[in-house]
Amino acid sequence: MNPAQPIKIAILAMGGEGGGVLADWIVDLGEHCGYIAQTTSVPGVAQRTGATIYYVELFPEARARADGGRPVLALMPLPGDVDVVLASELMETGRAVQRGLVTADRTTLIGSTHRVYSIAEKSAMGDGRVDSAQLERQADRAAKRYIRFDMAEAAERAGSVISAVLFGALAGAGVLPFSRAQFEATVERGGVGVKPSLKAFGAAFDRAQNGDAPPTTDAATAVAAPPQPHHAAVRALVERVQQRFPVGSQALLLEGVRRQIDYQDIAYAATYLDRLAPFYERTTDDGIRLADAVARHLALWMSYEDTARVAALKTRATRFDRVREESRVQPGQVMAIHEYMHPRLQEICETLPGGIGPWLAGSGLPRRLVERLTREGRVVRTSSLGGYLLLRAVASARRWRRSTVRFAQENALIEGWLARIARAATLNPQLAAEIAECQRLVKGYSDTHERGLRNYTLVMDAAERAGPQLAPATLRELRDAALADEHGDRLRAALARHALA
Known part of the structure; x- marks a missing residue:
């Protein structure tokens, strides 16, 4: 850090996560250690429950006196001009990177890896979740140093709140000119929840200094033991999966069987396997991938929400x-x-x-x-x-x-979907895989299900008219258009663009 410049710290947190408390702790720490401190907060509603940016600047009081005046401290963080960024959740980490607050030549980034999904992610008609691994990779590339672990879990274990964990990780990072004892004294001066806060602080301090501990067991290579159900009919289904289906697909199929038993009964789970068996007769890699896609989506469709x-x-x-x-x-x-x-x-x-x-x-x-x-x-x-x-x-x-x-209607749709996939698989396996993915359009109940079914029908009718010559990429585009707009405007535009309306 440049000694002629203030220490600049940005905190990105959601409402109720203690971002204000964390900012106050940093200010109190600085003032008790001979620094001039200033904090501001800018509330926002861009994320889930009102995400807020808290901004703190610290400047040595002795240096200010030596320069003959008081420093001018900023009210907002500027892109490329932040020393430390603290993020209470992975999406907040992504927002900090997107705003340019994190730079590879300067910024220490400290963030929790747990996720609280945004409204946009939850309300998407398809899978609207942002890829967490991709967020972490981008943050790792953007920061000079990136300290990360599940801080919500650490706070839960300590019976505290995530602000105490972030404070401990900040101390453990060693980027501020203060000792651990000075950090801990700040928590004690707060006077509320001191014991659990210090417990959370200590665990995060050690985690930040030592990094992620290696796993104590070889979890990466461990193989889950096959289920051993006591019910004879259920055991027969498990044995059927283990004996007649590829080993690499068995975990997926057993989960599908479990879902159908939970949804209806054992006979319904047997129907699930009966429908899948013809697809797994194709022994090529492409055939297995297609069969796995059908197995996943069929399990979801057969357990439709009534x-x-x-x-x-x-x-x-x-x-x-x-x-x-x-x-x-x-x-x-x-x-x-x-x-x-x-x-x-x-x-x-x-x-x-x-x-x-x-x-x-x-x-x-x-x-x-x-x-x-x-x-x-x-x-x-x-x-x-x-x-x-x-x-x-x-x-x-x-x-x-x-x-x-409803059962008769859903089963007719399922049988038609499976028949389309089977026909396409003999001529164009890639197109068959895209047809299998179209099950994503049919979900939910009430108005949500009605809109999804309408879009599914439009897409399948277009695929039927185009026949096996339809490009898989075109069908994928139609499906993505249907998932992007619940009113169907984008889908109708895409159909017209490809002369499939």
């Missing part, structure tokens, strides 16, 4: 545990979960057994009565006994799922 599935997922013990953990509910505290339910008449009819659903959809007074009762939607408190039992009753509708109109 009202029974949604109700089952919302009432699972694991979901209550996850909400309790994410909300940090303390022992003795009461947790209440409210679900907003707005089922349309169509979803209700699709859940009813046999011919009851079609009868209700075509009836007069009964149909109008149901539409009136569901027009406004309702809030169900699943953490109460009544709300929980109501959703469990809806979840039990899976017993007659096979007799519903």
Whole structure:
């Protein structure tokens, strides 16, 4: 660092992560060690819950007196002019790099590797997640030194908050002219949560100084033991996978079997394997890759989200545990979960057994009565006994799922999709792989499912008209256009551009 210039530190954190506390600690540390300190914060809503940039500048008071005045300190970080960047989450690290705050000749970058997905990532129609590994590679190239580990996990283990972990990593990095004892005294002066904060500080200090410890076991080469289910029929399915399918695909197939049993029953899982068997008869590498793609997407499609599935997922013990953990509910505290339910008449009819659903959809007074009762939607408190039992009753509708109109419709779509893939595989395996990927268009429930199905139908109709001469890249472009725009405008433009409308 240039002794004639202030020490410049930028902190990028989301609301509730203690970025302000961390900035105050750095200011307090500097002032108690003979530095003039200034901090500013610029709130923003570019990310999840209001990401904020906190900026701190430190200048030696003795040097200021020797120069005969007080330093002029900046209010905002400038690209290429930051000594230390602290990021509370991996996307915040990426934002710092994108803004030019991280430079290879100067900046020490300290960031957590855990992810809190942005609204844009969550709301994307396809897989909108940014590649975490790519973010880390870019940050590593951009910084002079990059210190990274899962700081959220470290804070959880210590019973503290991520700001204490970042403070410890900053001390361990050794880029500031202060000792560990001076850092720790700053935490003690704060007077709140001192013991867990110091525990988190110490763990992060050691991690920053020693780097990532080598794994204690050979996790990279360890092979998971095959499942040994007690149920005879389930065990038979596992043995079928192990005996009749390629070794490299067995983990994927066993997960698909598990998903189908969880969704419906053992016979449904057997149907899943029956549908896949013809694809795995192709022994070439391209054939196995295509079969694996079909296996992955078929597992998702066969466990489509109807009202029974949604109700089952919302009432699972694991979901209550996850909400309790994410909300940090303390022992003795009461947790209440409210679900907003707005089922349309169509979803209700699709859940009813046999011919009851079609009868209700075509009836007069009964149909109008149901539409009136569901027009406004309702809030169900699943953490109460009544709300929980109501959703469990809806979840039990899976017993007659096979007799519903929705099941027949979904299975017809699945069979048509598999037939298209099989036909294309004999002439153009790359095109077959792109057809398999088109399953991504069909997902969710209610309006989301309806829009996705409409786009899927448009894409498949275009592929059917073009035939095996359709370029795989063109089909990929159509699929990406459908995933990029829920209204279908980009898809229609792409269809017109390729004369496939």
